[in-house]
Amino acid sequence: MNDRPTGRPDRRTFAIISHPDAGKTTLTEKLLMTGGAIHLAGEVKARGQTRRARSDWMKIEQQRGISVTSSVMTFEYDGLTFNLLDTPGHEDFSEDTYRTLTAVDSAVMVIDAAKGIEAQTRKLFEVCRLRSVPIITFVNKVDREGRDTFSLLDEIADQLALDVTPMIWPIGMGGVFEGLYDLAENRLLPAEGGAIAMSGLDDPRLDELLSADGVAKLREEAELAQAGYAEFDLAAYRHGDLTPVYFGSALRDFGIPELINALRDLAPSPRLQPAAPEAVSPDDPAVSGFIFKVQANMNPQHRDRVAFMRLCSGRFKRGMKLNQSGTGKAIAVHSPILFFAQNREVADEAWPGDIIGIPNHGTLRVGDSLTEVAGAVSFTGLPNFAPEILRRVALADPTKTKQLRKALDDLSEEGVIQVFHPAIGSQMVVGVVGQLQLEVLISRLQHEYKVDAKLDVSPWDTARWLTADNDADLKDFAGNHRNAMASDRDGQPVFMAKDAWELNYVMQRHPGLRFSATKERA
Ligand code: GDP
Numbered sequence: 001m002n003d004r005p006t007g008r009p010d011r012r013t014f015a016i017i018s019h020p021d022a023g024k025t026t027l028t029e030k031l032l033m034t035g036g037a038i039h040l041a042g043e044v045k046a047r048g049q050t051r052r053a054r055s056d057w058m059k060i061e062q063q064r065g066i067s068v069t070s071s072v073m074t075f076e077y078d079g080l081t082f083n084l085l086d087t088p089g090h091e092d093f094s095e096d097t098y099r100t101l102t103a104v105d106s107a108v109m110v111i112d113a114a115k116g117i118e119a120q121t122r123k124l125f126e127v128c129r130l131r132s133v134p135i136i137t138f139v140n141k142v143d144r145e146g147r148d149t150f151s152l153l154d155e156i157a158d159q160l161a162l163d164v165t166p167m168i169w170p171i172g173m174g175g176v177f178e179g180l181y182d183l184a185e186n187r188l189l190p191a192e193g194g195a196i197a198m199s200g201l202d203d204p205r206l207d208e209l210l211s212a213d214g215v216a217k218l219r220e221e222a223e224l225a226q227a228g229y230a231e232f233d234l235a236a237y238r239h240g241d242l243t244p245v246y247f248g249s250a251l252r253d254f255g256i257p258e259l260i261n262a263l264r265d266l267a268p269s270p271r272l273q274p275a276a277p278e279a280v281s282p283d284d285p286a287v288s289g290f291i292f293k294v295q296a297n298m299n300p301q302h303r304d305r306v307a308f309m310r311l312c313s314g315r316f317k318r319g320m321k322l323n324q325s326g327t328g329k330a331i332a333v334h335s336p337i338l339f340f341a342q343n344r345e346v347a348d349e350a351w352p353g354d355i356i357g358i359p360n361h362g363t364l365r366v367g368d369s370l371t372e373v374a375g376a377v378s379f380t381g382l383p384n385f386a387p388e389i390l391r392r393v394a395l396a397d398p399t400k401t402k403q404l405r406k407a408l409d410d411l412s413e414e415g416v417i418q419v420f421h422p423a424i425g426s427q428m429v430v431g432v433v434g435q436l437q438l439e440v441l442i443s444r445l446q447h448e449y450k451v452d453a454k455l456d457v458s459p460w461d462t463a464r465w466l467t468a469d470n471d472a473d474l475k476d477f478a479g480n481h482r483n484a485m486a487s488d489r490d491g492q493p494v495f496m497a498k499d500a501w502e503l504n505y506v507m508q509r510h511p512g513l514r515f516s517a518t519k520e521r522a
Contacts, residue, residue, distance in 0.1 A: 008283065011353030012267050013083040013310075015101055017125065018110035019118035023140040027110055027250040028073070028084065034260055035075030035082060072308070072355045080264055083355055087124070095385055095415055095433050096293055099366065101127050102382050103292040103310040105353065106134045106267040108259070109243070110250075113139050113146030113173060116155045125160055131274075131381060132240035136262050137164070143249040145174035149221065153229065153245060163230040163242040168258055170247040171210060171218050178214045180247060180255055183222060184232070189255065238268055270353035273312045275369070275377040280312045282352035287314030287322065287372040289356070290379040291364050294414040305414070306337065306357040307364035312379070314372060316350040325369035325378045333358055366415035383518035387418055387431025387463055390496060391438065391455035394427070400451050404428075407449040412489055417441050420463065420486040420494055423478070429486060429496070430455070431463055460484070460496035462503060464515035473512045481506075492519070 018024045073084045085104055087097045101107065107128050109121060128135055139152055146152070149170060157164045168189075171178040179190040181201075188196045188209060198206065201222055206215050236242035244262060248255020270282040273290075280288055293308040321330045336350070337357030350356050358364060367382045395404055408428060412419045417438075418431040432438055438455055445451045465488070468474040478485050478493060486494045495515060497503035507515050 008315075009081065009351050010269050011081050011083060011351060012106070012263050013085070013104050013270065013353040013355070014106045014108060014263065014267060015085045015087050015104045016108045016110055017087060017101075017121065017128065017135075019112070019115070019120040022110045022112045022115070022118070022121070023250045024110055027108075027138065027140065027256075028086070030250050030253065030256045031082075031084065031260060032073060032075050034256055035077040072357075074354075077260055078264060081354075082263065083353060085355065095437075097124070098127050098385055098433070099292045099382060099415065101133065102131065103290075103308070103355065104133065105269070105271050106136070106263075108263070109135050109137045111137060111139050111152070111156070113141045113152065113170075113247070114144060116147060116152055117159050122159065129240060134238050134240050134268060135162075135243045136237075136259070136267065137243045137245040138255075138259055139170075139245060139247045140250050142170045142173045142180075142247050142254060143177055143252045146170075149173075149247075150225070153225075156243065156245065157229075160243075163233075163236060165230050165232040165242060165244050166225050166247075167232065167244045167262065168247045168255055169218065169222050169225065171214050176214070178210050180258075181218055181222060182258060183226070189258070191254070193253075234266065237266060270312070273379055274381045275312075275379045277377070280377055280379070282313055284313035285315075286376060287316050287320065287370075288312050288377055288379075289316075289322075289370050290382060291358075291366055291368045291370070292382065294364060294366055305362055305364075306359055307368075309356045309358055309370060311350050311352050311354045311356060313352055316354075316356065318348050320372065322370040322372060323374040324364065325371070325375070327363075328374060329363065330374070331358075331360070331363065331370070335359060362410060362413070365413045380520060383520050384418060385433055386465075386517040388433050388461070389435065389438065390420075390429055390431050390458045390460045390463060392427050392429055392458045394454040394456050396452040396454065403449055403451050404445075404453060407445055407451055409489075411441060411444065416444070419489055420496070421488075422496075423482050423485040423487070429458055429460075458496075459498060461499045463494050463496045464503065464517060465519045466493045466495050467514045467516065468512055470512060473510075477510060477513055488519075 016024050016027065073086065075082050085100050087100050101124070109125065111117060111121060137156060153164050153166060156162060167184050169181045169183055171181060177191055179188060181188055186198045186200055188198055188206065190196065190209065196209070201219050210218065230242060232244055233242055237244060244266065246255055246259050246262060248259065250256070272279040272281055289309040289311040291307045291309050295306050295308070318336055319332065319334055321332050323330050369377060369379045371377060393404065395401060408419045408430065411417050420429040420431060422429055430441065442453070442455065445453050466474060474493065481495065484496045486496055488494050497506065
């Protein structure tokens, strides 16, 4: 279904989005097992623990039992390579989570059958929508008492404003679960396992294999569903307007092959990536990619960082020189890392859709474009997001001001936090999207930079980047709102608001100014 010139191996690069506890970890394990990457259930979390124990600053992960960092898992299935980018599943999430979604071509949205759409599902979905990322839905935990199938489908359609197409229909849930019916291929997938081809929903063998209640309900519901929901339309799915819905259980292994087949058959190959002067095709022969994440201290032996690059075009080979956008610096990539499920291996080559880890000493920043031909393209759509929490940084020991500046500078380049310099006073303000980022900040300041800092409550709740067609308007506004003005790392003016109400009020009174909730990297 995916046309591409011969020679370039295909990829499915995707993420799983879900609310905590919906079953993302369990599903990840099952996908990796099906793909033959790992062989024991429970290894994903177990592996995580040994990795965590090795890294000092990740103490915070252990304390809270969560994964702060996104990782990349690669597995093979049916001769095709899948790259699964993990998004931190905790309720407090950071810009990292958002940016990870800029590096995928599609997403699987996992929903708990008893709970439906939850807060974080919706938030992550909105980020996918910004980039029209196609979404396959997996309704998990049908082995338990769930909500009515129609009400789940209608909720997805209504709350996310998407067309839904049920591809699989559950035959009962919880205690009366008898299996799944594959509506697209007319197959019965009995709870005990296997798949039995049917001529259709009226196949008499269904009466033999299912209970009288089960089969009556299946026929009635499936008929209603086929009449009531949109037919599957590949183009609409690929545009992010329609989601095919699969049902199953990650824990009990129901419906996993169907989901993985959907990723193989429906999910897109590496897509065009938005860039200036024009979008980059995966078939462009010159190598290009962008950094969507920087992680410090993966190896506590030395203070290297690893920058995660999504390869967008060309055939990457080890030792290749790539040019960094902005600085124009040429960087020789001698020891790139490909992330396999079992261990990290040194990559000799990689293809569009692959993720490469590039060890460096802090040269590479989130949002950087790397190109074989210097200055060829610059990828767009990797914005900073307006912070939802703003804190003033107070130093316990004033002689450490220089270290603090350096640390905040580093951490903002890594994308952990954003730093703002208020127009009045010398106290710096840090902005984050989730509470967790603040804890990471304090922990890393202490352990890595040996700076003892406190975060004080600030009068502000949120911030917006300011631009105007008319410079005088901007100057005027800044003069009248000096106590709420700041500049960001690049010197761009920022307005800090006490709350959403104040922001709205100010915005309405200044129609000549643009208050942006995102900022593209220059
Ligand atoms: P995550 O927070 O989204 O990564 O969720 P986990 O994969 O850790 O699952 C949360 C809880 O739900 C765990 O106790 C799992 O064992 C359980 N769980 C996951 N999938 C299923 C399922 O299909 N059926 C049932 N009954 N429980 C499940």
